[in-house]
Amino acid sequence: MSRASDLHRDAIAAADRAIMERLRGHRDASATQYKVAFLAERDAAAEAVKEALGEPTISVLHRSAATLALEAGFPREAERLVAASLAMDPPDDIASELRDLLENIYFRRHLALRGIRLFEGEFQFAMTGPAVGFGIVQSDEYVGRVSNLETLLYRTAERKLNRPYRDRGKRRGQLQDELAIYVTAPRAASFAVTFRVGAQEQLSLSFDKRNLAEDVVDEVLTCLDLLNRGQDEAIRERIQDLAYYTNFVGLAKEIAPDGKNITGVGFTAPAEGIPREVALLRRRKQMPPPVPRQERIERIDQVRPLPSTELDPARDAETITGRLGFADELERHNEIGLAPDGGGPPIRIRIPRGLMSDIVKPLWGSRVSVLVVRRGDVYEYIDHDEAD
Amino acid sequence: MNLNDLRKGTDGITPDFGGTLCEAASVCLEHRSHQSGVSMSISGGIASDPVALTWPPTNDQMRRCYEDLQFATELGAYGVAILVVEELTEHTVIARSVKGTGFDYWLGPKGSTAPLFQDKSRLEVTGILDGDEDYLRRRLQDKMKQLATGGVPLPGYGVVVHFGNPETRIGTSP
Numbered sequence: 001m002s003r004a005s006d007l008h009r010d011a012i013a014a015a016d017r018a019i020m021e022r023l024r025g026h027r028d029a030s031a032t033q034y035k036v037a038f039l040a041e042r043d044a045a046a047e048a049v050k051e052a053l054g055e056p057t058i059s060v061l062h063r064s065a066a067t068l069a070l071e072a073g074f075p076r077e078a079e080r081l082v083a084a085s086l087a088m089d090p091p092d093d094i095a096s097e098l099r100d101l102l103e104n105i106y107f108r109r110h111l112a113l114r115g116i117r118l119f120e121g122e123f124q125f126a127m128t129g130p131a132v133g134f135g136i137v138q139s140d141e142y143v144g145r146v147s148n149l150e151t152l153l154y155r156t157a158e159r160k161l162n163r164p165y166r167d168r169g170k171r172r173g174q175l176q177d178e179l180a181i182y183v184t185a186p187r188a189a190s191f192a193v194t195f196r197v198g199a200q201e202q203l204s205l206s207f208d209k210r211n212l213a214e215d216v217v218d219e220v221l222t223c224l225d226l227l228n229r230g231q232d233e234a235i236r237e238r239i240q241d242l243a244y245y246t247n248f249v250g251l252a253k254e255i256a257p258d259g260k261n262i263t264g265v266g267f268t269a270p271a272e273g274i275p276r277e278v279a280l281l282r283r284r285k286q287m288p289p290p291v292p293r294q295e296r297i298e299r300i301d302q303v304r305p306l307p308s309t310e311l312d313p314a315r316d317a318e319t320i321t322g323r324l325g326f327a328d329e330l331e332r333h334n335e336i337g338l339a340p341d342g343g344g345p346p347i348r349i350r351i352p353r354g355l356m357s358d359i360v361k362p363l364w365g366s367r368v369s370v371l372v373v374r375r376g377d378v379y380e381y382i383d384h385d386e387a388d
Numbered sequence: 389m390n391l392n393d394l395r396k397g398t399d400g401i402t403p404d405f406g407g408t409l410c411e412a413a414s415v416c417l418e419h420r421s422h423q424s425g426v427s428m429s430i431s432g433g434i435a436s437d438p439v440a441l442t443w444p445p446t447n448d449q450m451r452r453c454y455e456d457l458q459f460a461t462e463l464g465a466y467g468v469a470i471l472v473v474e475e476l477t478e479h480t481v482i483a484r485s486v487k488g489t490g491f492d493y494w495l496g497p498k499g500s501t502a503p504l505f506q507d508k509s510r511l512e513v514t515g516i517l518d519g520d521e522d523y524l525r526r527r528l529q530d531k532m533k534q535l536a537t538g539g540v541p542l543p544g545y546g547v548v549v550h551f552g553n554p555e556t557r558i559g560t561s562p
Contacts, residue, residue, distance in 0.1 A: 005504055008483075015486050016405045023408075023453050041486070048504070057504040060492070064485035071486075093534075097487070231458045233518060 002051055007044035008061065011037045015068065027271070031072060038068035042081065049088075059090030063098055070105060075112070078105045103263075104279075110192065111266040111277045118194065121213035123221065123269040125149060126192035131261035137191045141261055146193065148254045150181055151358050153197060155247055156223075157216045165243035167353060179212065221267050225278045227252055232288045242295065246354030250290040252280075254359065259283040289371065289383035290359075291352055320347065320379070321369040321387050324360070335378070336360060338370060349379045360384075389428070389475060391443040394467050400481040400494065401470070409467030414443040415454040416464040416551040420517060428468075428554035432528070433545075434476050441468075441554060457517065462490055465515025465549035472556050473511065473545055482508055495545065509544040510535065518552040528559050535561040 018033035045061035062085035069078035082102045090098060110126045118124060127145065131138040157179050158166065184194040197213040226235050227249070239245040257263050257280065266279045322340040334356060337346040349372055351360055367387040372379035391413050394406035401409075417426065428441045454460035473495065474480055482496035483505055494508040502508070512531040516524065531546030546559040 002503055008504060012484055012486075012491075013402065015491075016402060016408075019490075020404075020408060023456070023459070037486070053503055054506060057506055060485045060505045063487070064492075067486045067488065226458075229458050234457060 002047070002053070004044045004047035004051055004053060004057075004061070007040050007047060008064075011041035011044055011064070011068070014040060018071070034068055034072040035074075038065060038072045038074065038077070041065035041068050042077070045081065045085075055089060056091050056094055058088060059085045059094040059098065062090075063094060063101060066098075066101055066105070070101075070108060075105050075108050104281075107264045107266060107279055107281070108277070110264075111268050111279065118268070118270040118275070119196075120211065120270060121197045121217060122194055123217050123267050124192050124194050126266050126268070127262055127264070128266075129257065129261055129263035132191050137186075138261060142186075142191060145255050145262075145265065146183060148251050148358075149195070150183075152220055152248070152251045152255070153181055153195070153216055154179065155244065155251070155358070156220050157212065159239070159241065159244045160212065160215055160219060165241060165247070165354060167243075168357060179216070217269055221269055221276065221278045223248060224252060224255075224267065224280055227287065228278070228280045228282045230282070236292055242292075243352075243354035245292065246290045246352055247358060249288065250355045250359040253284040253287050253290070256280055256282060256284040256287060259285070285385070290355055291382050295352075317371050317373045317382050319369050319371050321367065322347075323367050324363050324365065326364060336364075338368075341367075347379055348377065349381050350375075351381050355381070389439045389441050389471055391441065391467060391471065393471060398470070398474070398481045399496075399500075400483045406467075409463055409470070410443065411446070411450050412454055412460040413464030413467040413551075414446050415450055415460050416457070416515070416517060417441070417443065417554070418446050418451075419457065420552050422551075422554060426554055428556060430472060430476070430556050430558070432558040433560040434558050436476055461515040461517055461551065464551065465513050465547070466491075466493065466511075468515075468549045468556055469511065469513040469545075469547040472547070472558070476558075477545075479509075479545075481511065511545050511547065513547045513549065515549045515551065519550070524548055524550055524555070524557060528557050532559045532561055535559075 014033050014037035018030045018037060021030035021033055041061065042065045045058065045065045048058045048061050062081050066078040066081035066085075069075070069081060079102070082098050082105065086095060086098055086102075107128055110128050111124070125146070127137065127141070131141045180198045182196040182198070184196075186193050195217075197217055223235055223238065226232075226238070235248070236245055239248055255265060257265055264279060264281050266277065268278075269276045320338060320340055322338045325337040325339060325346060334351050334353070336349050336351060338349055339346045349370060363384075363386070369385045369387045370379075370381060371383040372381055374380075391410045394401070394410040395403050397403040397406045424442045424445070425440050427438045429438045430436045470481055470493070478497055479495040480498045481493050482500055483494040484491040485494070485505070486492070493511040493513070494505055495511050496502065496508045500507070512534050514527050514531055516527060519527075528546055528548045531548065535544040535546050544561045546561065548557045549555075550557070
C-alpha cells in the first residue's frame with residue numbers, strides 16, 4: 001500500500017471520529033479531530049502527486065483535504081489546496097466541485113469575525129454576491145434584509161414569550177421597549193454588520209431564568225439553519241403556531257439570497273469554543289411556500305374536493321402577475337387586490353395569517369407574481385415572487 | 389437485510405463507522421414509527437423483491453445522539469444503500485473521501501487492488517424521511533444528473549432511500 005493510501009486511511013479515521021464527536025455535541029473535540037484529519041489528508045494529497053497516482057485520485061484527495069481544512073477552521077489552507085488542484089488537470093466533475101468549494105471558502109471568509117468580538121445576544125450578519133462591493137452595496141438589497149431580520153427577531157421574541165400572533169398594530173410600546181435591537185455600521189467587503197439584541201433584566205428573569213436575547217438569537221439561527229438544510233418539516237414541528245410559521249418562512253425568503261445579486265447571507269454568533277456559523281445559501285426560489293403543504297392541500301380541497309391522493313398544489317394552483325394594491329382595509333383586512341397585467345378588474349386574493357403586515361404590505365404598489373388557487377370570486381394565496 | 393451487518397465494515401468502511409450508519413438508519417426508521425422487520429421495496433435500475441429490513445433496537449441515548457435528523461437521514465441512507473448495493477451487485481464501498489459535511493463514497497469490484505480512487509465509480513445517495521412519489525422521483529433524477537457528469541469507467545449508482553414508506557430506489561449510470 002502506498003504512503004498516500006496510509007495517510008488517507010488515517011485522515012478518514014480521524015474524520016469519522018470528528019463526525020461521531022459532532023453527533024455527541026462535542027464541538028471542541030470534533031474540531032480537534034478535523035484538524036488531525038486535515039493534516040493527514042493534506043500530506044496524502046502531496047504524496048499522491050509525488051507518487052504520480054494520477055486522476056481522479058490527486059484531485060479527490062485535494063478536494064477532501066480542502067474540505068477538512070475548512071471544517072478545521074483553516075480557510076486559507078483550503079483555498080491553497082483548491083487552487084493547487086485546479087492548476088493541475090482534474091476531471092470535469094471534480095473540477096466543478098472544486099469551484100463550488102472555492103465559493104464556499106470565500107463565503108466562509110466573509111463570516112469570519114476578523115478581530116470583532118461578539119458578546120452574548122449579538123451576532124454578525126454578512127452578505128455576499130455581485131451586488132456587494134468593498135464597503136458598498138445596492139441599498140435595496142441591504143436595507144430590506146436588515147429590516148426583515150429585525151422583524152424576524154421581534155416576531156421570534158413574541159413567540160418565545162408565548163404571546164399570540166399579532167396581526168395588526170405597532171409593536172412599539174409593547175415589545176420594542178422591552179427588547180432593544182441595535183445595528184452597528186457596516187464593515188467592508190461582505191458588508192457585515194453586528195446585531196445586538198438586549199433584553200430588560202426584569203423580562204429576562206421572568207423568562208425561565210434564561211436570557212431572552214440569547215434565546216431569541218439562538219432560535220432564529222437554528223430555524224434559518226434548518227431552512228437552509230431543507231429540513232422544512234422540522235421547522236413546522238418547531239413552530240407549532242401556523243401564523244408564526246407562515247411569518248417565519250415569509251420573512252426568511254425575503255432575507256435569503258436571490259442567486260443573482262446576492263448569492264449568500266450568513267450569520268456568526270458567539271458560542272463556546274468555535275463561533276457558530278450559519279450560512280444561508282438556499283435560494284428563495286428553492287424554499288417552500290409560506291403556506292405549509294398540508295394547509296395548501298386543505299385550501300385547494302375546499303375549492304375543488306378531490307381524493308387526497310389526487311391533490312397536487314403545484315398542478316391545481318395558478319400564477320397571476322400584476323400590480324399589488326389595497327383591498328378594503330376596514331372590511332376585508334385579510335385581502336389584497338391585484339391588477340392583472342393583461343387588464344381587467346382587480347382580483348381579490350385572501351392572504352393567510354402571518355403574512356399581511358410584515359411581508360405583503362411592504363409590496364403594495366409593486367409588480368408581483370402570486371401563486372393562487374381560485375375559490376369563487378376570491379383567490380387563496382399560496383406563494384409570491386417579485387416580478388420586476 | 390440486517391442493518392447490523394454494517395458493523396462488519398467493508399474495505400472502505402471501518403466497523404465503528406459502519407455501526408454509526410446502522411444506528412443512524414435505525415433511528416430514522418423508528419422515527420417514522422417502523423419496527424424491525426418492516427418490508428422495504430427495492431425499485432429502479434436493479435429492482436428486486438421487497439426485503440425485510442431488521443435492526444437492533446434503539447435507545448434514548450442513540451435518539452439523543454442523532455437528534456439532528458437531517459444528518460441522521462444522510463448517514464442512515466448511506467447505510468441502507470451500501471447494504472443494498474453489496475447485496476444486489478458485484479460492487480462494494482472501497483474508499484471514501486470527505487465532501488461537504490459528510491463523505492463521498494467510491495465503489496469498486498469486490499477484492500479490487502487498484503490504488504485509492506483509480507478505476508472506481510461513485511455512489512450518490514440521498515435520504516428522505518417523508519415525501520411523495522414526485523419528490524422521490526425528482527431526488528433520484530438529481531442524483532443521476534450528478535453521476536452523468538462524472539465520466540467514470542465503471543457504472544455509478546444513484547440511490548434514494550425513503551424512510552417514511554420504506555423504499556430504496558436505484559438508478560445506474562451510464
